[in-house]
Amino acid sequence: MKLLLIEDEKALATSIQNYFQRENFVCEWAADYRTAVDKINIYRYDCVLIDLMLPDGDGLDAVRELKRNFPDTGIIIISAKNSLDDRITGLNLGSDDYLTKPFHLSELNARVQAVIRRRSFQGSQQIRFGKIQIDPQEHLVQVDQQEIVLTRKEYDLLVYLIANKNRVLTKESIAEHLWGDDADLMDNFDFIYTHIKNLRKKLMDKGCPDYLKSIYGVGYKFSEQ
Amino acid sequence: MKLLERILRYQIITSLCVLTLGAILFYFSVDYLIDREVNKELMRSKAKVSWQMRHISELPVYILQLGDSLQLDQVRYPGQMALVERKLFNEFENEYQPYRQLIFYERVEGIWYRVTISKLLAQRRQLLEAVVMTVTFIVALLLISLLLLNSWLSRRLWRPFYKTLRALDSYQVEKHEILTFSKTHTVEFEQLNQSVTQFTDRLAATYQNLKEFTENASHEIQTPLAVISSKIEGLFQDESLKESQLVALSEISEAANRLARLNQALLLLTKIENRQFLAGTEPINLVPIINRKLRDLEDLIEQRQITVKTEIEPTGPVMHPALAEVLVNNLLTNAIRYNINGGTIDITLAPGRLTVGNTGTPINSDPELLFERFRKEGTHSASLGLGLALAKTICQVNGQTLTYKTDGPLHILTVTW
Numbered sequence: 001m002k003l004l005l006i007e008d009e010k011a012l013a014t015s016i017q018n019y020f021q022r023e024n025f026v027c028e029w030a031a032d033y034r035t036a037v038d039k040i041n042i043y044r045y046d047c048v049l050i051d052l053m054l055p056d057g058d059g060l061d062a063v064r065e066l067k068r069n070f071p072d073t074g075i076i077i078i079s080a081k082n083s084l085d086d087r088i089t090g091l092n093l094g095s096d097d098y099l100t101k102p103f104h105l106s107e108l109n110a111r112v113q114a115v116i117r118r119r120s121f122q123g124s125q126q127i128r129f130g131k132i133q134i135d136p137q138e139h140l141v142q143v144d145q146q147e148i149v150l151t152r153k154e155y156d157l158l159v160y161l162i163a164n165k166n167r168v169l170t171k172e173s174i175a176e177h178l179w180g181d182d183a184d185l186m187d188n189f190d191f192i193y194t195h196i197k198n199l200r201k202k203l204m205d206k207g208c209p210d211y212l213k214s215i216y217g218v219g220y221k222f223s224e225q
Numbered sequence: 226m227k228l229l230e231r232i233l234r235y236q237i238i239t240s241l242c243v244l245t246l247g248a249i250l251f252y253f254s255v256d257y258l259i260d261r262e263v264n265k266e267l268m269r270s271k272a273k274v275s276w277q278m279r280h281i282s283e284l285p286v287y288i289l290q291l292g293d294s295l296q297l298d299q300v301r302y303p304g305q306m307a308l309v310e311r312k313l314f315n316e317f318e319n320e321y322q323p324y325r326q327l328i329f330y331e332r333v334e335g336i337w338y339r340v341t342i343s344k345l346l347a348q349r350r351q352l353l354e355a356v357v358m359t360v361t362f363i364v365a366l367l368l369i370s371l372l373l374l375n376s377w378l379s380r381r382l383w384r385p386f387y388k389t390l391r392a393l394d395s396y397q398v399e400k401h402e403i404l405t406f407s408k409t410h411t412v413e414f415e416q417l418n419q420s421v422t423q424f425t426d427r428l429a430a431t432y433q434n435l436k437e438f439t440e441n442a443s444h445e446i447q448t449p450l451a452v453i454s455s456k457i458e459g460l461f462q463d464e465s466l467k468e469s470q471l472v473a474l475s476e477i478s479e480a481a482n483r484l485a486r487l488n489q490a491l492l493l494l495t496k497i498e499n500r501q502f503l504a505g506t507e508p509i510n511l512v513p514i515i516n517r518k519l520r521d522l523e524d525l526i527e528q529r530q531i532t533v534k535t536e537i538e539p540t541g542p543v544m545h546p547a548l549a550e551v552l553v554n555n556l557l558t559n560a561i562r563y564n565i566n567g568g569t570i571d572i573t574l575a576p577g578r579l580t581v582g583n584t585g586t587p588i589n590s591d592p593e594l595l596f597e598r599f600r601k602e603g604t605h606s607a608s609l610g611l612g613l614a615l616a617k618t619i620c621q622v623n624g625q626t627l628t629y630k631t632d633g634p635l636h637i638l639t640v641t642w
Contacts, residue, residue: 009448015455022462053444080447081440102451102485105458153524168461170475172482182521182558191528217472218461 001116002044003027006036006062007051007078016049019105020112022167033057040066046116047074049108052081052090060089067094074115078103104173110163129162130224131208143206153178154199161212161222170219196220229379236375240368248361255356259349264308267327270342278333278340296341303330303337313343322347385409389418397503401429436499443492450488453481483609490611493551494598497618502545506623509549511541511574518557530567537574542642544623552619555612556581556638562612563636571635582637592629613638 003025007013013029020027028043030036033054040048040062048066052059059077066073075095079086087098096115099108117125117136127134133142139155141148150158160177161169174192200212213221226234274295306329312321323346331338385406392404404425406418457478460466466474496502515537519526526533541549560570560583568584594600596617599610613627616638620627625642 009452011452012448012455015452015459018459019455080444080451100489101447102454102481105455170458170461170478172479173458176482179521179524181554182525191525194528195524215471216468218475 001025001046003112004030004036004039004043004045004048006030006033006049006054006059008032008053008055009051016105016108019109023109025112033059033062036062037065041069044070045073046119047076047112049076049078049112050095052077052079052086060086060093063090063093063095072119074112074119076108076111076115078108104170104176106160106164106167106169106173107177110160110177113163127159127162129165129222130211132158132162132203134159134162143203143208146206148202148206150199150202153195154202157195157199158203161220164222166221166223168215168218168221172219174219229376229383232379233372233376236372240372244361244365244368247364248357251360252353252357255353259353263325263344263346263349267308267325267342267344270344271327271329271340274340274342275329275331278331278338293345294343296343298339298341300330300337300339303332304328304339306330310346315345323350382411385411385414386417389414389421393421396425398428398432398500400504401433403429432499436496436501439492439495439499443488446488447485450481450485454478454485457481487609487611490609490615494611494615494618497548497615497622500622502548503622505545505547506543507546508543509541509546510539511549511553511579512537512539514549514553515557515572515574518553522557522561525561526570529561529564531561531564532569533572534569535572535574537572538576540574540576541579542623542625542640544619544625548619548623552616552640555616556640559583559612559616559638571637577642579640580637581639582632582635584634585636588631588636592631595629596627616640 001024003020005013005016005027007016007029008031010031013031017027017029028039028045030039033056036050036054048062050059050062054062059079063075063077066075071094076097076099077086077090077095078099078101079090080101090098096118097111099111114136117127125136127136131143134140136159141150141155141158156178157174160174171192178192178195196212196214200210204210209224211222211224213223215221270293306327309326309328311324311326313324314320315322324343325346326344327342329340331340389406392406396402396404402425404421406422409415409418457474460474461471515535519533519535544552556579557570557572560581563585564570564583565585570584571580571582573580588595596613598614600614617627619625620640623642625640628639628641630637630639
């Protein structure tokens, strides 16, 4: 998978690049609008991450450029601007998602994977992890061909955990993924624990090994070891 | 009261005063003049009578004017000359009429006579009345025509002013409008219009600057925060870190998150206060928003065993859809956050009114303080303390009101429009 990151803040760009390289993604970086347009027109990317405020141009123009020449490329706008107009313009221009800074890298990762999954062919849309198989279109979860009935939140949680497998996930990032802006309603994150517990029980009931490790003081990690 | 009405009122009051005073003054001056004339005539008559009495013993009949009368009485001693006014019976008219009498004493061949010359005043009165009435009428007519002319002229001349006023009334700064006016011939109005044009010009520029500044400042803050969060997340993946370091990192991450949310909430608050959302207002149906929000929050509601009672009909205020979301969101999350486990939430949506009531612990401080920024009841550390301040600001800007009251165990927030 090949990504292009258009972002003028070097420190942030490095973090994002490192994060995706660990996912075995090729993540290229363009620090300004001109480099970005050059790269877009030379190489093919599966997904492009675009910051709207660039020193020498408007990220929205890059979105237009991409849509015109390579309509199959996934586009995620990452912007510090939370203004409604930009969000609507961005989505109307054909970007697949809009993420406001600051965001959790795990959240960005989950969104990138969702975009790539949606844009790829039918067959590869399935999500697999160990004994777990998920059909995102049907919202169908199976362990060893046996169907598991999950609540909406449990399903979202499982997809998020698999998207960020082998990584430490903070409780906050999980809470924000599941509840968005309402995450701050939770005075402590015990609430996530309930969902984690239920999900783990449902998976293990069908003979799935315990993939979920709790990391003290931080959060959880989903891995096969 | 309208300016023209006020001017007219003062004009009328002044005119009436001047008219009354003038009429009174005129009356007295004419009266005085006529009076003096009557007295002079009496004195002339006296001189004639005296002369006749001294030189010719017989008095001719025509010595006095018609209507006047002369009376001679013998007296023993002379008295003072006197001028008196009294009513005497007039046989022709068969009524009492005012007369002026000049009484003086004259000695003819050693005998004192008291001479009384009486002069009828009736004609004089009629003359006086006629003169005063005519003049008063003329003056009154003049004043009335002046007033009418004045009010017509003012209405005509003030037309540009009312035009400017109407333009200012419908002025909306968030539209970046600069008011311009057609030329008027009145210097003052021309100056006013120029000032208004310059003023709105400056206002539009300042407003634009402020808007850009807040958005840029927010952007500048969000980016470093994004760097901090991303670096921390990278560090979390480092397996060589000790547990205590991970816990510290987790706390830093939480603080950075909180700062980011705070920044976003403050930016939203500023934008609402700058009335940046007035441009896209439309009639909103709150029902789908409430239902969606309740669905989003259903986990939390279930977890805290809160019973939600709704009584909603499709209606809503006129506002920006994004603000309606924020308003509903803040009211509902507030009702959950400050609720007790096993409590209730009552939501009523009726034409002109949205009420959200929730059970909760009693509030010790002044309820009005709830709407202040960074005001938190108790120790809900996850709360930013901006929720109700945001809701209040949204209502203020859109012309709705947000009020708080308690009803037994219920805390009730009501939005009316």
